[in-house]
Amino acid sequence: MNTADEAEDVRTERHASWAELFFDLVVVAGVAALAHVLGSEPDAAALGLYTLLFLAFWLSWTTFMLYSNVAAGKTRVVRLMIGMFGLGVMVASVPGVAHSVLGHDGDTHPTIVFAIAYIATRVYGSRSWRRGEVLLDFPVVQYSAGLLPWIASIWVDGRWTLVLWAVGIALDLLLILAVSGDKLLKQAQAALTTRAGTRHGARPEGKLPVIHGVSVDPAHFSERLGLFMIIVLGESVVQVIGAAAEAHYDVGVLATGLASFVLLAGMFGLSVVFGYAGLPHLRAGRIPARAALGLHCLVTGVVATVAVSLSSVMKHGSDPLPGQGRWLLCGAVATYFALGVITGVASHSSDMQRTISRIITGIVVPLLLGLLAHGIGGRTLVACMALVVLAHLWFERRMAPAEGGA
Incomplete structure (x- = not known):
């Protein structure tokens, strides 16, 4: 068996780490907390809020899950722990968000806390990748365009909060469906070449910063x-x-x-x-x-x-x-x-x-x-x-x- 075959065998035999399992448990706790949203007689508003919050938890989990998948043995456990803390804040905010949005009690603090925790968690997770890596399979986890409406929602209340959250989630889902990792990689390489040439004049190609695509295990x-x-x-x-x-x-x-x-x-x-x-x-x-x-x-x-x-x-x-x-x-x-x-x-x-x-x-x-x-x-x-x-x-x-x- 040659070296390439041995490397492939090692890659195939890799399993989830204890830290990754710990991380998953916290995310699923958030999913379980969503029971507070639907209640015993769910209506369209409750189902819509349930969907938005579930997608927020799932996108946060996906960001860190794909990072640890690609990083493998180089995964930083401290980074996962910080992500878990952000998710924990989101989980703790769910009952308050449900009361604020569905109960119309006027207290906007839970929605603000949830939004800030979600934004911070997603941004921190998107910065986990090593410099020059572009994830070909699911590039949306490295970009934050869908977070802009969430940021704007901090300064509004009432139904507009949910509208902005829905727009942000929709942007992320659209990026998932429309953005090709290969195309994104070519654009990043072209932009880097252009920027390097503009700033420093013509350079030997070998001295340019390296941007390469990575795929999941x-x-x-x-x-x-x-x-x-x-x-x-x-x-x-x-x-x-x-x-x-x-x-x-x-x-x-x-x-x-x-x-x-x-x-x-x-x-x-x-x-x-x-x-x-x-x-x-x-x-x-x-x-x-x-x-x-x-x-x-x-x-x-x-x-x-x-x-x-x-x-x-x-x-x-x-x-x-x-x-x-x-x-x-x-x-x-x-x-x-x-x-x-x-x-x-x-x-x-x-x-x-x-x-x-x-x-x-x-x-x-x-x-x-x-x-x-x-x-x-x-x-x-x-x-x-x-x-x-x-x-x-x-x-x-x-x-x-x-x-x-x-």
Whole structure:
């Protein structure tokens, strides 16, 4: 085996460090805190705020996750710790932001604190890269254009705060979709050459500062995405347990807890055991890292939403869920399976028959329940969702030997 092969083996065998896992736990704590936003009867405003705050946590996590992925053994643990502190401030501000924005209590301090912590965390994370490095897979984490509306939001209040936050997040998402890392690298190299020539006259090319592109370590990248999904699912179980501990204990609570656990454990099976990088039905190396990261954001957000719905069912007992709560649970489960259909088709792991069955059982059935199950108790609804997930698990397990043989 030559030196290049040995280096590749070392790269493939790299795993997430303890510091990286510690960092992930703090971010997921922020995701769990978002339960304060949706409450028991979520409306459009609550769902919009929930989405904005989740994306803020996810983009902050992505910035540091990709830094440690590329830096590998040169990752500075102190830098991760400082990032964790900023995220901790964001987490602590979530309940206050929810009361300020949704409760209209007039106290703007929590929103200001959250905005400043988010800006500082993102800027600090974007400065983690070594001089001359351009991340080809996800260049948005190195740039701060999307933070300008967040900075402006510090001096406004009311609805304009959320509008500016939404504009900032939208700018980042647009950069994710539109900006090519290769194109950005060429522009940076051209700009550096022009600037150097203007300031110092003609230089020998070898003396110019070096700008080069870097890419993620695929094995470490997929592991971090998978671990993040596992932690989100674990935190979801904790939320359900916490809600059950506050409810009056009876057989119904026990049955709801069992169905909730089956639902979340089934998502673990589909996303981790029969999936890849925390994404259901995905296969290794089938889609670009940027696409996997974007889908990961959606899937983890949906799983976190399911956890909030399950906790709400625990509180409502056998009573039917309010219309918004019912649609939140059914819509989240349907979205999870819709994203699974997308990853299955994109990674060519699904034939036509399997795709159609996933659409009918995973998307159509939950949506019909959301539309028609007005008088069905929340506990029955959770049991139906658990049966849907179990059916998918059974099908995946049944098809796994055939795929292995192929």
